[in-house]
Every structure is written in C-alpha cells, then in structure tokens.
Amino acid sequence: METMVTKVVQIILSPILALVVGVFFLGLARKIMARIHWRYGPPLIQPVIDMIRLFYQKGVSHGAVFDLGIILSLAGSIVVVLFLPFGRICPLSSSGGLLVILYLMLLAPLGMALSGGQAANPNVSIGISRKLILSLGYEVPLLLVLLAVMTRYKTISIVEVVNAQQSTGWSIVSWQLFLSGISYFLILPAILGIRPFDVSSAPQEISSGPAVEYGGKYLALATIEHAFALFIGIALFVNLFLAGATNPVIFFVKMLVVFVLGLFIHAVYPRFRIEQAIKYLWKWPTLLAFVGLIVALITRN
Amino acid sequence: MDRNQITKWLKEPAKMANKYSLHAIYFCTGCGIIEVPPVITARWDAERFGVIPVATPRQANLFLITGYVSVKTLRPIIRTYEQMYEPKYTVGFGSCPINGGMYWDSYNTIKHLDKYIPIDGWIAGCMPRPEAIFIAVTHLWTLIDKGMANGHVRYRENYEFYRRNQEMALGKLDWPPLYQIDSKSEEAKRE
Numbered sequence: 240m241e242t243m244v245t246k247v248v249q250i251i252l253s254p255i256l257a258l259v260v261g262v263f264f265l266g267l268a269r270k271i272m273a274r275i276h277w278r279y280g281p282p283l284i285q286p287v288i289d290m291i292r293l294f295y296q297k298g299v300s301h302g303a304v305f306d307l308g309i310i311l312s313l314a315g316s317i318v319v320v321l322f323l324p325f326g327r328i329c330p331l332s333s334s335g336g337l338l339v340i341l342y343l344m345l346l347a348p349l350g351m352a353l354s355g356g357q358a359a360n361p362n363v364s365i366g367i368s369r370k371l372i373l374s375l376g377y378e379v380p381l382l383l384v385l386l387a388v389m390t391r392y393k394t395i396s397i398v399e400v401v402n403a404q405q406s407t408g409w410s411i412v413s414w415q416l417f418l419s420g421i422s423y424f425l426i427l428p429a430i431l432g433i434r435p436f437d438v439s440s441a442p443q444e445i446s447s448g449p450a451v452e453y454g455g456k457y458l459a460l461a462t463i464e465h466a467f468a469l470f471i472g473i474a475l476f477v478n479l480f481l482a483g484a485t486n487p488v489i490f491f492v493k494m495l496v497v498f499v500l501g502l503f504i505h506a507v508y509p510r511f512r513i514e515q516a517i518k519y520l521w522k523w524p525t526l527l528a529f530v531g532l533i534v535a536l537i538t539r540n
Numbered sequence: 541m542d543r544n545q546i547t548k549w550l551k552e553p554a555k556m557a558n559k560y561s562l563h564a565i566y567f568c569t570g571c572g573i574i575e576v577p578p579v580i581t582a583r584w585d586a587e588r589f590g591v592i593p594v595a596t597p598r599q600a601n602l603f604l605i606t607g608y609v610s611v612k613t614l615r616p617i618i619r620t621y622e623q624m625y626e627p628k629y630t631v632g633f634g635s636c637p638i639n640g641g642m643y644w645d646s647y648n649t650i651k652h653l654d655k656y657i658p659i660d661g662w663i664a665g666c667m668p669r670p671e672a673i674f675i676a677v678t679h680l681w682t683l684i685d686k687g688m689a690n691g692h693v694r695y696r697e698n699y700e701f702y703r704r705n706q707e708m709a710l711g712k713l714d715w716p717p718l719y720q721i722d723s724k725s726e727e728a729k730r731e
Contacts, residue, residue, distance in 0.1 A: 269587070278585040285561070285590060292557035296601070296625045442595040454598030454625045 249330040250321060254467075256328070257320040257474075260491060261466025262286050264473075264498055271499065275506045286466075290459045298455025301358045308354025309453075309460050315346025316467035323474045324398055326487035336395040337385050340475070347468060348374060351449050351461075358452035366448025369513050370439035376520035377429040380422055383528035387419040387535040388479050401483035411480040415538050418531035420480040425524040427497075428504055429516070430472040432465075435508040436516055473497050558601065558627055559681045560590040565600035567620060569613040571667055572606025572633055579670045589677050597623040602680075604673075608636035608643050609650040615710055621657045622718045626692045629684075630659050631676050635666045642666065655705045658691035658698075 265286040273280025282288075300306055321331045322340050348370055355363040389395055391410070392403050404410055411420030429436040440448045453461050477483060477493045484490035511519065549556050564586075566576050579586050580593050594600050597620045605617060621630065632653055635641030640651035653659060661680055663672045683689035695702060699719045707713055 273585070273587060276582045278582050279588045280585070281587045281590060281592075288557050288590065289561045289563070291553055292561040292601070295554035295557060296627070298625060446595040447599070450599070451596045452598055454596075458599055 246330055249328055253325055253328050253330055254317045254320050256325060256487070257470045258463065258466060260494065261468075261470040262290075262463075264469050265462070265466055267498075268502055268505075271502050272506055275503075286462065290462060293454075293459035293462075294456050296455040298457050301452060305354050305357040305452075305457075308350045308352075308357065309457060309464070310350070311353065312347040312350025313460055313464050313467070315343055315350060316464055316471065318346075319343045319471050320467060322397070323471065324401055324478055324483055325474065326484050326490040328487060329398060337389060337397055337400075338395055340397070341382070341385060344471065345374075347464060351464070355449040355452065360452050362445045362447075362451045363449055365445050366439045366441075366451070369445075370449065372513055373429060373432075373436060373438060373516060373520075376517045377426045377524075379521065380426050380524040380528040381430070383525065383532050384419045384423045385479075387416060387528065387532040390532070390535045390539060391415055393539075397478055401478055404482035405485070409480065409482045415535055416480070416531065418527045418534060422524045422527040422531060423476055423480060425527070426520060427472060427476060427501055429520060431469055431501060433501060433505040435504075435511045437510055438513045438516055441510060469498070470494075473501075555684060559684050562589070562591045562602040562629070562677065562680070563594045563600045564591050564602040564604055565594060565597055565620065565624075567603065567605045567613075567617055568607065569605065569609055569617075570607030570636065575633075575667055575670045575673075576604075576606065579673050584670055584674070586673065586677075589674065591673075591677060597621075598625065600624055601628050603628060603630045604633055605630070605637055605653065606633040607667075608634075608641065608646075609653055611648050611650060611709060614650050614656060614706075617653075618657060618706055619715070622715075627689075628692050629661075629680060629689050630657060630691050631661045631663065631680065632659050633663045633673070633676075634668060635664055638662050638664060650709065656702060656709065658694045658702070660689045660691045 263283075266281075266283045269285060270280045270283055319340055322335045322343070323329070352367045352371070355367055388400060388410070392400050394400065394403075400410075407413065410416040428434065432440060440450065445451070450458065450461050473494045474490075476497055477490060481493050481497070484493060545556075568576060578584055580591075586592070591602065597603075601624065603621055603624060609617065621628070632638060636643055636649065637653040637659075640646070640649060643649040644651065650656065660683060661676055663676050665672065680689060696719055699717065700721050703713075703717055703721065
C-alpha cells in the first residue's frame, strides 16, 4: 500500500517537475542568448507570460486531427518522462527501459506531423519532411550509442545503468564509453532541435515550420511539448553518461550544465542546410558511435 | 516585477499577459525596414519589453505596418490582419500610413490606412527613430490597461464599412468576409 501511494504521487509529480524544469530552460535560453548578444534580455518568466497570453487567445481549429495530433505528441512526451529517472524519482522504473524510451520518443514528432499536416500549409510539409529526415540522421548514431551502453552494462534498464555508474563512476570518463558519450553530445543539438540543427523550425526560411499554423492554445501546447523535449534529450544524456544523481537537485544541476554548454553551441553557429546536417550526422557521430560500440563489445567481460 | 503588479496579475491575467507578451509581425512594405532590425537586435533590444518578431500571423498579436502602403500591398496587409487571432493590436509606423505623407498625391498609394483596417496607434515621422517603437509599445500598454486598444472590436462592429472600403480600393475581393454582413442593413444604408 505504501509503495502504491508513493508510485501514484511520483506519477503525478514527475511530469510537473519536468514541465517546470523545461519551461525554466526555455526562459533561461532566451536570457543567456540575450546576454551573449550583449542585450539585457526578457525576464526569466517570459515563456510563462507568453503561455498565459496564448491560452487566453482564441484559436482556430483546422479539424479533429489538428487537435488530436498535438495532444498525441504531448502525451507521448509525458509518457517518456515517466520512464526517465529524475534523481531517485522514477515512477515506472521496474518496466520498460531504454528500448521503450527509444520507441516512445518517436511519438512526439509523429503527433506534430499529423497535426501540422492537417493544416495543409506548404511550409508545414517542408518543415515536417525536414524534421523526419533529421531524425533519420540522428537516430542511427543514437541507436549505436544506446547499444554500446546496453552492451557495457549488460542491461536494458536505465535505472540499472544509473546504479552501475554510481559505483563505477561516470561512464563518459570511463575509457570504454568515452567515444559513445562524445558521440551523444555531438548529436544532442539535433535531438533538441537547436542550432546548427534547427532546420525544421527555421523562422527565416519556412516561417517556423510545423508551428506555422499554430496560434492561441495550440501554440501554447506546442511550447509545452518543446519544453518536455528539451527535458527528455538532456535527462537521457545525464542518466546514461553523467551517472544520473541520487537526488533531484544534483540531477538538475547536471542538466543545467549540459544545457548551457548546448546553448553556447546554439549561440555561435549558423544553421546547417538539411543535406549538410545529414552529411555531418552520418559522418563523425556515427563513426565515433560505431567505434565506441566495437570497444564496448570487445571489453564486455 | 514590482509588488503592486502582482494584484493586477491576479485580477486580470489576460490583460497583463497581452501587455507583456507582444509578438510582433512586421509588415515592411516600403521604408522602415532599416529601423526595425536595430530594434529587435542588440542595439535597442525589444525583447526586454516582451516584444519579439514572429514569422507567421497566427502567432502574432502586434501588427506593425511601416512605410507607405501601395494599392498592391494593401491586399496582403488585409489578409495578414484577418489571419491574426484576437486580441490583436495594430500600429502604423511613419507618416505615409497616416495621411499619405510625401505620397499625398500619388496615384497608387493608400492615403488613410485606417479606412481599411483599424489602427490602435500611430507613430508619426518620416522616418521615426527606432526608439519611437518603444514609446509606441509603452503607449500601447496604457491603452490596453484602459481598454482603449480595441481595434479588433471596432473591426468586428464596423466590418461593413471596412469591407466596402476594401472593395472600393481593390475591386472584387477573392476571399469571403471574415464576419457575417447583414445584407439588409447594408442595403438600407446605401439607400
């Protein structure tokens, strides 16, 4: 009974925590970008103000799939969050593992594609095709990296990966998984959709891509989904390579460091074209991840 | 944020959020494209006022029309304005949208933009300095506070007037009316 109650509390608590962290990251991103540009920047709670405004605005629906697709993508993100340990908070730790996360991570872009496709705007179709091509680009090295981690620790459970690292040290500084960790960090901007890989949401080229027809509460839900996506991409890296954490505060600090490093890349690089992005993603990160997988296979015992 | 704003936030969250989150879409038809980039980038930093440029009218609630409006660009201006979600605010930037400015006797510019779409505020000058956009934004805050920035309400109430003017300038419009026009009352007015 005791464990049941804590589990229910955790299932409610962990998406809320993830949302708070993600929205904080969105605000922090705008502030840090402003300071890098030598500007003062918006207040830290600017995304919250935007979201309140958007929820009060009237939106126009483009059909049932337009409404349901965005809810599907949001639900997919929330379910992934339930499988990711946040410090010791991990409501669905006993089931699933890395394979489930890998499958469920596809739900969010799929829902966005369904929803945006209903709006029949040419910019949306270009954005979605770019997004799917980009995910084709980063899924290959991501799968190799996850295979290397699973081979190294002989488990598919993300909680056991974290626990093993608590005793043996961070896996990114261990020589068996060093190459895989570097490879994951190289594809992290593509997973988060920040520069130089923001091809799908390029505001100057295709009018912010899949979000072009979103306004009002649809845009607010899309922003929340973006916050969850930020959380998932970084939390997966922290769990797999930076040893997770025993309490949420240390976990949050680790996420913050990774996110700010990503922001620096975001601030100084221009945008790739889509074929340049694919060429990059299938060259260096894939090569590193492949060598890393071989190293992990050889040193398994 | 100072303390007496918190009660305002609790009382009227929609109004306060509308004030501090103005997502702008810039329609730089003629001149004015030189003045806007310094405002949104490092020199004058509009983002500290909550003003950021967005790429589509669906996400925007501030419509900034800079420079003269030719008859040809009036059509996309109307389409853009009608695609924005309510509440939405419009600001005319420069002398030409107000009364034609130096194009007062030109054959192919629109002299009074507020005959075609409702305008909540004007920035006079040829050209105004970029700081004028911030003065406009702070004025717009006051107007939103007092409930006087009601262009979208005026557009809905006087839609016949605006639609008739649009048709006079552009000929037959190839999009359906945004709001229902009561045909009987229109005929009565014409007689």
